[in-house]
Amino acid sequence: xxxxxxxxxxxxxxxxxxxxxxxxxxxxxxxxxxxxxxxxxxxxxxxxxxxxxxxxxxxxxxxxxxxxxxxxxxxxxxxxxxxxxxxxxxxxxxxxxxxxxxxxxxxxxxxxxxxxxxxxxxxxxxxxxxxxxxxxxxxxxxxxxxxxxxxxxxxxxxxxxxxxxxxxxxxxxxxxxxxxxxxxxxxxxxxxxxxxxxxxxxxxxxxxxxxxxxxxxxxxxxxxxxxxxxxxxxxxxxxxxxxxxxxxxxxxxxxxxxxxxxxxxxxxxxxxxxxxxxxxxxxxxxxxxxxxxxxxxxxxxxxxxxxxxxxxxxxxxxxxxxxxxxxxxxxxxxxxxxxxxxxxxxxxxxxxxxxxxxxxxxxxxxxxx
Amino acid sequence: xxxxxxxxxxxxxxxxxxxxxxxxxxxxxxxxxxxxxxxxxxxxxxxxxxxxxxxxxxxxxxxxxxxxxxxxxxxxxxxxxxxxxxxxxxxxxxxxxxxxxxxxxxxxxxxxxxxxxxxxxxxxxxxxxxxxxxxxxxxxxxxxxxxxxxxxxxxxxxxxxxxxxxxxxxxxxxxxxxxxxxxxxxxxxxxxxxxxxxxxxxxxxxxxxxxxxxxxxxxxxxxxxxxxxxxxxxxxxxxxxxxxxxxxxxxxxxxxxxxxxxxxxxxxxxxxxxxxxxxxxxxxxxxxxxxxxxxxxxxxxxxxxxxxxxxxxxxxxxxxxxxxxxxxxxxxxxxxxxxxxxxxxxxxxxxxxxxxxxxxxxxxxxxxx
Numbered sequence: 026x027x028x029x030x031x032x033x034x035x036x037x038x039x040x041x042x043x044x045x046x047x048x049x050x051x052x053x054x055x056x057x058x059x060x061x062x063x064x065x066x067x068x069x070x071x072x073x074x075x076x077x078x079x080x081x082x083x084x085x086x087x088x089x090x091x092x093x094x095x096x097x098x099x100x101x102x103x104x105x106x107x108x109x110x111x112x113x114x115x116x117x118x119x120x121x122x123x124x125x126x127x128x129x130x131x132x133x134x135x136x137x138x139x140x141x142x143x144x145x146x147x148x149x150x151x152x153x154x155x156x157x158x159x160x161x162x163x164x165x166x167x168x169x170x171x172x173x174x175x176x177x178x179x180x181x182x183x184x185x186x187x188x189x190x191x192x193x194x195x196x197x198x199x200x201x202x203x204x205x206x207x208x209x210x211x212x213x214x215x216x217x218x219x220x221x222x223x224x225x226x227x228x229x230x231x232x233x234x235x236x237x238x239x240x241x242x243x244x245x246x247x248x249x250x251x252x253x254x255x256x257x258x259x260x261x262x263x264x265x266x267x268x269x270x271x272x273x274x275x276x277x278x279x280x281x282x283x284x285x286x287x288x289x290x291x292x293x294x295x296x297x298x299x300x301x302x303x304x305x306x307x308x309x310x311x312x313x314x315x316x317x318x319x320x321x322x323x324x325x326x327x328x329x330x331x332x333x334x335x336x337x338x339x340x341x342x343x344x345x346x347x348x349x350x351x352x353x354x355x356x357x358x359x360x361x362x363x364x365x366x367x368x369x370x371x372x373x374x375x376x377x378x379x380x381x382x383x384x385x386x387x388x389x390x391x392x393x394x
Numbered sequence: 395x396x397x398x399x400x401x402x403x404x405x406x407x408x409x410x411x412x413x414x415x416x417x418x419x420x421x422x423x424x425x426x427x428x429x430x431x432x433x434x435x436x437x438x439x440x441x442x443x444x445x446x447x448x449x450x451x452x453x454x455x456x457x458x459x460x461x462x463x464x465x466x467x468x469x470x471x472x473x474x475x476x477x478x479x480x481x482x483x484x485x486x487x488x489x490x491x492x493x494x495x496x497x498x499x500x501x502x503x504x505x506x507x508x509x510x511x512x513x514x515x516x517x518x519x520x521x522x523x524x525x526x527x528x529x530x531x532x533x534x535x536x537x538x539x540x541x542x543x544x545x546x547x548x549x550x551x552x553x554x555x556x557x558x559x560x561x562x563x564x565x566x567x568x569x570x571x572x573x574x575x576x577x578x579x580x581x582x583x584x585x586x587x588x589x590x591x592x593x594x595x596x597x598x599x600x601x602x603x604x605x606x607x608x609x610x611x612x613x614x615x616x617x618x619x620x621x622x623x624x625x626x627x628x629x630x631x632x633x634x635x636x637x638x639x640x641x642x643x644x645x646x647x648x649x650x651x652x653x654x655x656x657x658x659x660x661x662x663x664x665x666x667x668x669x670x671x672x673x674x675x676x677x678x679x680x681x682x683x684x685x686x687x688x689x690x691x692x693x694x695x696x697x698x699x700x701x702x703x704x705x706x707x708x709x710x711x712x713x714x715x716x717x718x719x720x721x722x723x724x725x726x727x728x729x730x731x732x733x734x735x736x737x738x739x740x741x742x743x744x745x746x747x748x749x750x751x752x753x754x755x756x757x758x759x760x761x762x763x
Contacts, residue, residue, distance in 0.1 A: 048466070050473075057426045057450065064452040071462035076470045081426065081450045083433040093440035097417070101445045104419075104481075105474040112473075 028061070030183070033192040033199055034164075034250075035065035039073060041200040041246055042162035043115045047074030049160075052109035052116040056082045059121035059166035066117060078113070080105060084123045090139070091131035099138040103146075110149045115160040120337065124170040129278035136277075154248075155356070164190075164250040165337055175333035188328045189251035189338060206253065207245035210325060213392055214243045214255045220381045223259075223321070225268075225346065227377025232266030232288070234259040234321060239358040253326030253341040258359020259348075262291035264318050268348070271372040272332045272339060274305075280334075281305050284369055292316045293350070309350070314363030319353030322346065323379070323387070324370075336368055344374040344390025397430070399552070402561040402568055403533075403619075404434035408442060410569040410615055411531035412484045416443030418529075421478035421485040425451045428490035428535035435486060447482070449474060453492045459508070460500035468507040472515075479518045484529040489706065493539040498647035505646075523617075524725070533559075533619040534706055544702035557697045558620035558707060575622065576614035579694060582761055583612045583624045589750045592628075592690070594637075594715065596746025601635030601657070603628040603690060608727040622695025622710040627728020628717075631660035633687050637717070640741040641701045641708060643674075649703075650674050653738055661685045662719070678719070683732030688722030691715065692748070692756070693739075705737055713743040713759025 039045045051070050055063050063079050070077035090099070109116060128136070153159035165171065165186065172182035187193040196202045217223070221237045239257045246252040270284045283299030293316040298305045309315050327343030340347050347370040353359020373379070374390035386394045408414045420439050424432050432448050439446040459468070478485060497505070522528035534540065534555065541551035556562040565571045586592070590606045608626045615621040639653045652668030662685040667674045678684050696712030709716050716739040722728020742748070743759035755763045 050470075057429055060426055060452050064454050064458070067452060067455060068458045068462055071458060071464075071467055074464070074466070076467060078472070078474055079450070079452060079455065080474065081448070081452070083429050083436060083448060083450070085433050086436060086448065089433070089437045089440060093437055095443070097443070098440055098445060101419075103447070105447055105449065105477065108474060108477055 028183075030187040030192050030194060031061050031065050032069075033194065034062060034187065034190055035069045037190060037192055037199045037203060037246065037250060038066060038117055038162055038164060039069045041203045042164075042248070042250055043117060043160040045070055045073045045075045045115065049073075049075040049115050050109070050113040051075050051077050052106070052113050053077055053079045053081075053119070054106070054116060055079070055119035055166065056084050056086070056121040056123070058084055058123055058168045059119040062119055062166050075115075078109060080109070087122075088127050088131070091128060091135045094135065094139075096138065099135055100142050102142060106143075107146055107149075110146045110153075110159070113159070116150070118161070118163045120163065120165040121168055122170060123168055125174045125335070126278055162246075162248055162250055163337070165335065171333075171335060174335065177333075182333075185331075185333070186251075186338075189326060189341075191251075191328070203246035203252070207243065210243050210245055210253075210255060213325075214241045216386055216392075216394055217241050217255070217257075217381060222382055224380040224383075225266075225373070225377070226380070227373055228375065229269040229271050229371050230267070230373075230377070232264065232268055234265070234318070235263035236260065236321070240356060242354070242357060249337060249341075251326055251329065251338065251341060253329070253343065254322050254324045256320050256322030256354070256357065258353035258357035258361065259318050259321045260291075261317050261359075261361050264288040264291045268371055270369040272342075272345075272370045273334070274367065274369040275334060275336065276308065276367050279304055288318075291318065308365055308367065311351075311365050312363050314361045315351050315365040317350070317361045317363075318348045319351050319359055319361040319363065319366060320347075320349035320357070320368070322348070332370075339370055340368050342370065342372070345370050345372050346379070347371065397552075399556040399561050399563060400430050400434050401438075402563065403431060403556065403559060404438045406559060406561055406568045406572060406615065406619060407435065407486055407531055407533060408438045410572045411533075411617070411619055412486060412529040414439055414442045414444045414484065418442075418444040418484050419478070419482040420444050420446050421475070421482050422446055422448045422488070423450075423475070423485060424448070424488035424535065425453050425455070425490045425492070427453055427492055427537045428488040431488055431535050444484075447478060449478070456491075457496050457500075460497065460504045463504065463508075465507065468504055469511050471511060475512075476515055476518075479515045479522075479528070482528070485519070485531075487530070487532045489532065489534040490537055491539060492537055494543045494704070495647055531615075531617055531619055532706070534704065540702075540704060543704065546702075551702075554702070555620075555707075558695060558710075560620075560697070572615035572621070576612065579612050579614060579622075579624060582694075583610045585755055585761075585763055586610050586624070586626075586750055591751055593749040593752075594635075594742070594746070595749075596742055597744065598638040598640050598740050599636070599742070599746070601633065601637050603634070603687070604632035605629065605690070609725065611723070611726060618706060618710075620695055620698065620707065620710060622698070622712065623691050623693050625689050625691030625723070625726065627722035627726035627730065628687050628690045629660075630686050630728075630730050633657040633660045637740055639738040641714075641739045642703070643736065643738040644703060644705065645677065645736050648673055657687075660687065677734055677736065680720075680734050681732050683730045684720050684734040686719070686730045686732075687717050688720050688728055688730040688732065688735060689716075689718035689726070689737070691717070701739075708739055709737050711739065711741070714739050714741050715748070716740065
């Protein structure tokens with residue numbers, strides 16, 4: 026209970042991510058595995074004059090839902106959660122499963138039913154979030170299950186998570202640090218914003234795409250913690266070339282390694298993988314948008330220097346880029362629609378460069394302008 | 395997680411106390427200390443076709459609320475809980491604090507504010523409960539804190555709790571057992587119902603009271619688990635005589651031992667105690683109703699054969715009676731109003747008898763008609 030990093034972590038979430046003000050009603054979503062952080066948030070939100078509302082699941086709740094839940098139950102709206110999303114000023118969601126693979130054998134039909142049931146909640150989050158009525162952030166509390174997935178001991182993984190969030194005590198004022206990321210990273214974003222052609226070259230990529238009239242979004246810990254990326258949606262028919270993703274791509278608990286894609290006029294024209302290639306090809310057939318790129322992004326968190334199998338961290342690996350097949354974010358200008366949004370990550374720290382309209386702006390993991 | 399008694403416990407609460415039906419929405423209130431029971435309830439409610447909604451508090455939530463909460467926050471309605479009490483079909487509340495004395499040093503003004511804030515929720519519970527719209531039960535999950543309070547090891551205390559609920563495996567079908575308590579105990583209630591004068595005699599009591607035209611309520615595990623008592627509200631000005639309560643009386647974490655009361659025409663005319671007498675006298679001055687008896691009850695659970703400092707258990711001690719100073723239950727016909735309702739318990743297992751209209755019906759802890 027008394028790990029001082031948990032208090033720092035809570036301070037970042039309350040004072041930087043959600044900027045809790047007196048009177049703010051805040052939903053705290055977590056499993057019981059995150060109780061120390063939930064408690065710290067509860068206390069800090071009270072101290073800021075807010076109204077914390079913890080909503081914790083038993084660790085095995087979701088497993089039981091998909092095991093015992095019948096159609097009527099999977100269609101039943103989680104009304105306590107919905108009330109908060111509809112009315113509160115903020116929500117802090119703490120990923121905190123005990124076993125990240127617990128649901129990998131759950132009935133996909135039941136999972137789809139459940140996803141459809143809760144989709145209005147997620148739409149409300151996006152709508153009220155965009156309207157600045159709802160301050161939301163998603164984060165992760167280190168559990169033994171995540172540590173195992175990352176190939177670390179729990180203590181090592183805690184070090185990794187708190188370092189990535191700058192909650193490890195080495196950063197004197199983490200909220201100020203993340204606010205500074207906003208300012209400093211905006212300088213990089215400005216270099217990309219308003220440009221046309223982006224070219225990526227390296228041992229694992231030879232690719233170009235257009236971002237003409239698209240918007241780059243600066244991610245500095247408002248909606249994700251840890252954070253450190255900026256992203257846009259490329260012009261849909263502009264992606265050409267080849268990429269070999271250097272990290273496993275994970276979707277719904279399935280791991281696909283060694284993905285290589287070729288693009289022609291925006292569309293995946295060839296796709297191979299070293300493992301689970303059939304699954305990759307199946308997903309590409311989901312709908313018309315699944316073969317097009319919805320997101321192009323560069324990771325900028327250099328405390329995250331290894332792959333841990335969790336997208337909240339992996340997509341921010343400093344000196345990497347990622348592209349998502351499928352749905353884009355409307356705020357970037359992306360027009361691509363799909364039921365799929367699958368992030369795939371490629372390391373750019375060695376012998377690699379990124380050019381903006383012909384000028385090298387990134388070399389071997391660092392910005393050079 | 396795999397104590398088989400927890401599953402039996404859950405079955406009693408779901409199949410006997412709340413009789414969960416398909417479509418029932420059920421709030422499960424607990425602290426995280428009760429997670430194994432919450433999980434068992436979650437699974438069982440799903441299996442019965444219901445919709446379980448766990449609402450768990452961090453163990454230290456209440457302590458933090460009274461430590462950091464300011465007036466506005468103590469006046470803030472817990473809206474998730476309120477929604478469930480207003481709309482759901484059922485709620486299961488699991489007392490499960492880690493430390494029963496944690497709030498004993500909390501600011502009484504803050505506690506009063508909070509009690510006023512949540513009083514509409516409790517009123518809704520009573521109103522919708524009486525209208526048969528809301529099935530509610532309160533129970534307790536054995537924690538180390540309760541065990542310590544009871545002077546037992548946790549393992550001993552678990553044995554005690556599960557035995558008291560008939561969830562310890564010795565009762566083959568606990569739900570059927572409790573239904574049988576309803577039937578069998580009704581025979582005893584019928585002997586009291588419709589009578590006038592009740593007389594109590596023994597080493598610790600010499601008292602008479604009238605129950606003329608008052609209603610006796612049979613308690614068989616619907617609203618409390620464990621259960622085993624029947625109660626009424628005596629005619630307000632009818633109590634005469636003397637009682638020495640053999641067990642400590644506890645209110646808001648304060649323990650008063652060796653209470654002796656004398657009654658004249660219903661009113662406490664003399665009150666002494668071996669410890670905390672000043673507190674006792676102070677409470678008697680709360681309001682006009684605090685010196686009158688709101689409840690007279692007999693405990694009938696013979697698995698509860700010792701005092702453990704928790705009223706959910708103590709008031710059901712087999713072969714005891716208890717009387718509450720202060721507010722009575724309207725459904726009994728009691729007219730006594732007060733902000734106080736303080737149960738005080740007296741052992742009747744030795745050299746003691748209870749007479750109904752002059753006939754001995756109870757002797758040395760047993761009913762003898």
